[in-house]
Amino acid sequence: xxxxxxxxxxxxxxxxxxxxxxxxxxxxxxxxxxxxxxxxxxxxxxxxxxxxxxxxxxxxxxxxxxxxxxxxxxxxxxxxxxxxxxxxxxxxxxxxxxxxxxxxxxxxxxxxxxxxxxxxxxxxxxxxxxxxxxxxxxxxxxxxxxxxxxxxxxxxxxxxxxxxxxxxxxxxxxxxxxxxxxxxxxxxxxxxxxxxxxxxxxxxxxxxxxxxxxxxxxxxxxxxxxxxxxxxxxxxxxxxxxxxxxxxxxxxxxxxxxxxxxxxxxxxxxxxxxxxxxxxxxxxxxxxxxxxxxxxxxxxxxxxxxxxxxxxxxxx
Amino acid sequence: xxxxxxxxxxxxxxxxxxxxxxxxxxxxxxxxxxxxxxxxxxxxxxxxxxxxxxxxxxxxxxxxxxxxxxxxxxxxxxxxxxxxxxxxxxxxxxxxxxxxxxxxxxxxxxxxxxxxxxxxxxxxxxxxxxxxxxxxxxxxxxxxxxxxxxxxxxxxxxxxxxxxxxxxxxxxxxxxxxxxxxxxxxxxxxxxxxxxxxxxxxxxxxxxxxxxxxxxxxxxxxxxxxxxxxxxxxxxxxxxxxxxxxxxxxxxxxxxxxxxxxxxxxxxxxxxxxxxxxxxxxxxxxxxxxxxxxxxxxxxxxxxxxxxxxxxxxxx
Numbered sequence: 249x250x251x252x253x254x255x256x257x258x259x260x261x262x263x264x265x266x267x268x269x270x271x272x273x274x275x276x277x278x279x280x281x282x283x284x285x286x287x288x289x290x291x292x293x294x295x296x297x298x299x300x301x302x303x304x305x306x307x308x309x310x311x312x313x314x315x316x317x318x319x320x321x322x323x324x325x326x327x328x329x330x331x332x333x334x335x336x337x338x339x340x341x342x343x344x345x346x347x348x349x350x351x352x353x354x355x356x357x358x359x360x361x362x363x364x365x366x367x368x369x370x371x372x373x374x375x376x377x378x379x380x381x382x383x384x385x386x387x388x389x390x391x392x393x394x395x396x397x398x399x400x401x402x403x404x405x406x407x408x409x410x411x412x413x414x415x416x417x418x419x420x421x422x423x424x425x426x427x428x429x430x431x432x433x434x435x436x437x438x439x440x441x442x443x444x445x446x447x448x449x450x451x452x453x454x455x456x457x458x459x460x461x462x463x464x465x466x467x468x469x470x471x472x473x474x475x476x477x478x479x480x481x482x483x484x485x486x487x488x489x490x491x492x493x494x495x496x497x498x499x500x501x502x503x504x505x506x507x508x509x510x511x512x513x514x515x516x517x518x519x520x521x522x523x524x525x526x527x528x529x530x531x532x533x534x535x536x537x538x539x540x541x542x543x544x545x546x547x548x549x550x551x552x553x554x555x556x557x558x559x560x561x562x563x564x
Numbered sequence: 565x566x567x568x569x570x571x572x573x574x575x576x577x578x579x580x581x582x583x584x585x586x587x588x589x590x591x592x593x594x595x596x597x598x599x600x601x602x603x604x605x606x607x608x609x610x611x612x613x614x615x616x617x618x619x620x621x622x623x624x625x626x627x628x629x630x631x632x633x634x635x636x637x638x639x640x641x642x643x644x645x646x647x648x649x650x651x652x653x654x655x656x657x658x659x660x661x662x663x664x665x666x667x668x669x670x671x672x673x674x675x676x677x678x679x680x681x682x683x684x685x686x687x688x689x690x691x692x693x694x695x696x697x698x699x700x701x702x703x704x705x706x707x708x709x710x711x712x713x714x715x716x717x718x719x720x721x722x723x724x725x726x727x728x729x730x731x732x733x734x735x736x737x738x739x740x741x742x743x744x745x746x747x748x749x750x751x752x753x754x755x756x757x758x759x760x761x762x763x764x765x766x767x768x769x770x771x772x773x774x775x776x777x778x779x780x781x782x783x784x785x786x787x788x789x790x791x792x793x794x795x796x797x798x799x800x801x802x803x804x805x806x807x808x809x810x811x812x813x814x815x816x817x818x819x820x821x822x823x824x825x826x827x828x829x830x831x832x833x834x835x836x837x838x839x840x841x842x843x844x845x846x847x848x849x850x851x852x853x854x855x856x857x858x859x860x861x862x863x864x865x866x867x868x869x870x871x872x873x874x875x876x877x878x879x880x
Contacts, residue, residue: 268853336766351770379774405635407724408723408724408725408726409724409725409738409748410724410748410749410752410756411749411752412749414748414749415742416739416740416742416743417739418746419735419736419738419739419742420736420739422725422735422738423732423733423736424732426732426735427732432725432726432730432735433727433728433730433833435725435735436726436727437833439833440726440807441807442807442809443804443809444808444809445774445776445781445808445809445811447773448771448804448805448808449770449771449772449774451767451769452767452768452769452770452771452772452774453772454768455764455765455767455771456765456768456769456772457687458761458765459769460761462727465761465862488759488764489764490757491758491759491762492759492760492761492764493758493759493760494760494761495761511707517749517753532710546871
């Protein structure tokens with residue numbers, strides 16, 4: 249018989265919380281809110297993430313607590329917003345083999361239920377919405393900080409209430425979080441409205457090289473382009489490519505050191521692009537997915553475009 | 565003694581509704597919703613706008629009813645979302661001189677109260693929020709169509725719940741409108757997520773020519789660039805420039821036929837860019853404003869940048 253969430257969390261004294269690799273606003277905001285609440289219940293929390301927290305999220309107080317510590321005398325592991333164990337990252341790829349209970353809190357429909365207890369609700373717009381309900385069940389009053397953590401998860405995972413996972417309910421939750429002092433403007437200003445001029449120069453270069461191939465719009469982001477524009481990241485330009493009227497799918501090919509190409513994909517409702525990502529060992533949502541492939545751009549681009557074309561054809 | 569809204573609207577049989585020049589989602593959505601409601605109350609409505617409704621809004625059923633008709637045997641004029649009489653446009657610049665009552669419904673703080681009755685509430689995120697309350701006062705049940713009209717106004721005027729006019733209250737209203745069948749995804753897909761590939765090519769060119777001048781980021785959109793990219797419009801790239809971390813203000817200079825330059829401006833909270841627009845004969849909100857200037861790019865750019873610099877300096 250599976251244990252209940254309460255049976256696992258109540259006796260725990262030292263909790264090890266894991267955010268997913270390539271962390272976003274939902275995994276970081278939800279983890280911070282949950283740790284804050286567990287702290288109020290007298291538990292010590294360790295915050296872990298295989299990758300550094302992006303500077304875009306540095307406006308959230310407490311992000312400096314994330315690190316890559318070892319699991320030591322902890323008595324519970326909680327994974328937050330991890331669609332699958334692959335999202336644990338290298339530092340934590342073996343934690344599921346430890347003899348510790350694992351609580352898997354997530355909202356991805358593809359979640360394989362890898363926890364001892366699985367709090368997985370694909371009806372939730374963000375894992376933050378699940379944490380909001382959990383804290384409400386626990387009778388924990390939200391302060392401004394917790395509200396900001398949770399609203400960050402919601403705003404970032406719904407791209408500011410614009411994606412198809414935006415429900416009347418999540419707008420109500422957001423309204424309540426604003427009532428506790430969280431600000432959608434601040435979160436948007438910090439997360440979306442904060443690009444370096446170098447990033448926009450990189451966008452200019454990427455848009456110049458953009459190609460429309462049938463119903464696929466795509467572009468590349470090479471190491472050299474990033475160096476020349478003095479930009480670390482293209483900061484979600486794939487979302488912009490996903491707005492092109494002529495296209496059903498958008499792909500960005502991002503060159504990394506060590507002959508690896510990261511692909512980020514977006515698609516219109518009705519086209520499940522996550523199947524392309526899964527095919528290449530990645531994952532995601534139907535309208536937003538990604539993967540990391542070995543090879544160079546010349547090798548990777550035709551393979552990915554070909555597979556994407558197949559998915560578009562089968563969606564007809 | 566001023567007359568009440570009810571005293572003016574109740575006896576009216578033929579209502580002439582005017583949306584503002586360069587129409588946006590709020591003026592069009594709010595006018596359509598109000599006309600729909602007045603129709604339910606047995607009134608005949610004429611929908612007017614000096615400019616054509618942009619194709620971005622053609623997903624709204626009923627936009628084809630907008631035209632540039634004359635005021636004839638109407639007994640009431642209602643202006644919807646007009647911050648000042650200048651927004652009536654050439655076709656209607658004299659309607660305030662007619663001996664007809666005028667209802668001025670708007671949410672701009674700068675509104676000079678030019679109506680016989682002024683329903684101006686600057687606490688409202690959008691004029692659509694005012695119409696929502698009005699219809700609720702009138703006891704008119706919202707159907708899916710009216711909910712879509714109003715949610716379009718809210719989504720477009722808050723840039724999908726991201727600007728500082730987004731209140732807990734407007735999120736609640738939006739939640740209620742979604743409950744009536746309106747879809748934030750559809751509105752966002754239709755309004756924001758619908759750019760031609762040519763538009764993005766134009767963005768690439770504009771980002772290549774982008775300049776960071778102190779704390780002002782700016783770029784140009786020439787007739788030749790639009791022709792070469794086969795793009796009619798730069799579709800709000802000024803919003804993107806407004807995200808640049810190094811800048812407090814963003815300006816786009818858009819060249820038009822007849823030696824006219826349109827400027828679109830954005831600024832960070834704390835910098836009131838509308839004063840620059842007003843100086844050059846335009847207007848707007850503190851964080852989003854615009855104007856039309858006579859001259860060529862070489863003449864207009866230094867004048868506008870110089871004035872913007874003064875505003876930034878005085879905001880320090």
